[in-house]
Amino acid sequence: MPRLFTALEVPDDVGAALSSYRGGLSGARWLDVENYHVTLRFLGDVDEDTAQEAAYLLGQVRRAPFAVTLEGLDAFGGSRPRALIARVAPSPAIVDLQAEHERLMRRAGLPAERRKFTPHVTLARLRDSSSRAVADYLGLRGGPPGLSFRAERFVLYSSRDSVGGGPYVVEAAYPLR
Structure with a gap:
């Protein structure tokens, strides 16, 4: 049973720039640069029939390429931070594609996503990082000013159930045109 999700890939040059933020935060498990992505829709562990139906339906998407702009660094989890992220500007193009x-x-028969869509690139998973340490880290680093890329396609990724995610495998790619 594959664990699937749709996403935008982060180009190598943007990934390299984001990787410069690695380090300096106790309790952070940094993702490998090749696993950086912007999740659009998590499908979860699905059976083969559902996976094939999802892949077929995704092939019907007709959208133009668009710019993806990174706004800065942030964390998910509030007083118990669980992830360090690079925020993505919620442009109409990315919000409409996700919808x-x-x-x-x-x-395809999957339940509705309960979480609000917040476009981002996860840089690290946090374990036992204090909210103070995360706030200090964010205060010192600011964020990736002026980083952007053009989304030319989205992909259907599979992943294995592992700590921290990855490695991710592109199961299908869908051009934006």
Whole structure:
């Protein structure tokens, strides 16, 4: 049973720039640069029939390429931070693409996503990092000013159940045109 999700890939040059933020935060498990992505829709562990239906439906998406802009660093989890992220500007193009993925996955029989879509690139998973340490880290680093890239395609990734995610395998790629 594959664990699937749709995402935008982060180009190598942007990944390299984001990797410069690695280090300096106790309790952080840094993701490998090749695993950086912007998740659009998590499908979860699905059976083969659902995976094939999802892949087919995603092939019907017709969207133009668009710019993806990184706004800065942040953390998820509030007083118990669990992830260090690079925020992605929620442009109409990315929000609409994600909403279409949501509709298509519901059509494939998957339950509605309960979490609000917050576009981001996860840089590290946090374990036992204090909110103070995370705030200090963010205060010193600011964020990736002016980083952006053009999304030319989205992908259907599979992953194995592991601590911290990855490695991710591109199961299908869908051009934006």
